[in-house]
Amino acid sequence: MTDRWDAIILGGGPGGSTLAASLARLGRRALVLERERFPRFHIGESLLPRSREIFERLGLDEKLDALFLRKYGARFLCSSTGRMRTYSFADAFEPKFEFAYQVQRDAFDQLLLRHAADLGAEVRESWEAVEVLFDGSRAVGVRARPRARSGDAALADSSDAVELRAPVIVDATGRDTLLASRMRRKAQVAELDKTALFAHYEGVVREEGIHQGNIQVIIFEHGWFWFIPFRGEVTSVGAVVSSSWLRSRRKGESLDELFDRTVAESGWAREFLANARRTRPVGALADFSYRIDQLAGDGWLFVGDAGGFLDPLFSTGAHLAIKGADLAATAIHRALEAGDTSRAAFAGYEAEVRYAVDLFLGVVQGFYKGHFRETLFEENQRPTMRKLITSMLAGDVFHAERRPQWASFLQQYYPPEVPTFT
Ligand SMILES: Cc1cc2nc3c(=O)[nH]c(=O)nc-3n(C[C@H](O)[C@H](O)[C@H](O)COP(=O)(O)OP(=O)(O)OC[C@H]3O[C@@H](n4cnc5c(N)ncnc54)[C@H](O)[C@@H]3O)c2cc1C
Known part of the structure; x- marks a missing residue:
């Protein structure tokens, strides 16, 4: 018997819904289980320009432009010295996307999730994933249940949980980190306990x-x-x-x-x-930053905050979720085509997400230690440095095809200090 879905996605935030939409575009059958009924409030309202690459591909740009304010840059102000500095995305090394959006997440997340459904994904709101099911080391499905809404006695508790199966299970449950928490694979990043x-x-x-x-x-x-x-x-x-x-x-x-x-x-x-x-x-x-030691395994992947979280200083979370989801969709599609959904099939995805997160992480740590803060406000800042910072702020951190020199510079000057796992 063939599975009804190619992938089951737990969580319908920007990560889960972008993944579902991208898989649907590739002709894959995706099921999204979202615990809440949208719209609902969520924190994380400032987007980065490079996410628009994905929005364009998914046919979302006009809808976004109609609803949300354009963000052309970021201004940093220092209360103790009075210094200020604006970084305009148009000054990035590759300024193709010169603005992003500031979004109320209730409306934004709902738009993305509806769009995934419009493209052909099956979306179940008020459905909670309870547990990922394994056969040995391989994820094979999920136990999930409909959630009771007030006044809706027909929907009941965990006794109504059902088993849903698919060759790929994606945890996109955000900071709930459903699977990573169960696996005890989560470690806090030191000194980012904010x-x-x-x-x-x-x-x-x-x-x-x-x-x-x-x-x-x-x-x-x-x-x-x-x-x-x-x-x-x-x-x-x-x-x-x-x-x-x-x-x-x-x-x-x-x-x-x-x-x-x-x-x-x-x-x-x-x-x-x-x-x-x-x-x-x-x-x-x-909003403690945390890292998870493995982003994929046999038949499973983590997308977005479910696979790690970084201090929101540079508004990176939604972008990492959205772009990560796009990469995950390609990896899943290819893995299914090849008939191999083992961890090895997702190694490229894991490496690429880690690389991007670590570029940001090193600079965030440099900010809290103080030296990046100085660079940010530096008088007589060199134009190349300005471009470099702007490119990072624009979210130009995924470089699978060609790693630019400026990114190597960032890695060298702001190496990330990552937690170790025992
Ligand atoms: C203080 C703060 C400020 C931030 N500011 C920014 C910002 O300005 N810009 C930015 O880009 N990012 C920001 N972020 C980060 C941003 O909120 C996240 O990175 C982003 O929402 C990640 O998207 P996601 O899809 O991975 O997870 P989420 O958006 O959290 O979505 C996860 C979804 O999974 C659902 N879910 C959870 N458990 C289950 C379950 N068991 N079963 C089914 N569904 C489940 C949830 O209901 C939720 O809808 C900020 C974060 C914090 C803490």
């Missing part, structure tokens, strides 16, 4: 003209802020702070109060929010 506080506001100061969609990254003593403007009035504002700052939280202090006290620590943040009104209560998330 916490994020975030909310939405109206009436935040914005730049003018083409720069109005730029992300603002404001550095201050205890971490940094993001200001991500959306089309319309709303701006997403978040603070990624050190664990020592978090420990300063007073007894009984609400998250709203803690956030206000954090904003008070930065002159720029105070100025940007001087006439703003909070439209969404402050949320908090421990």
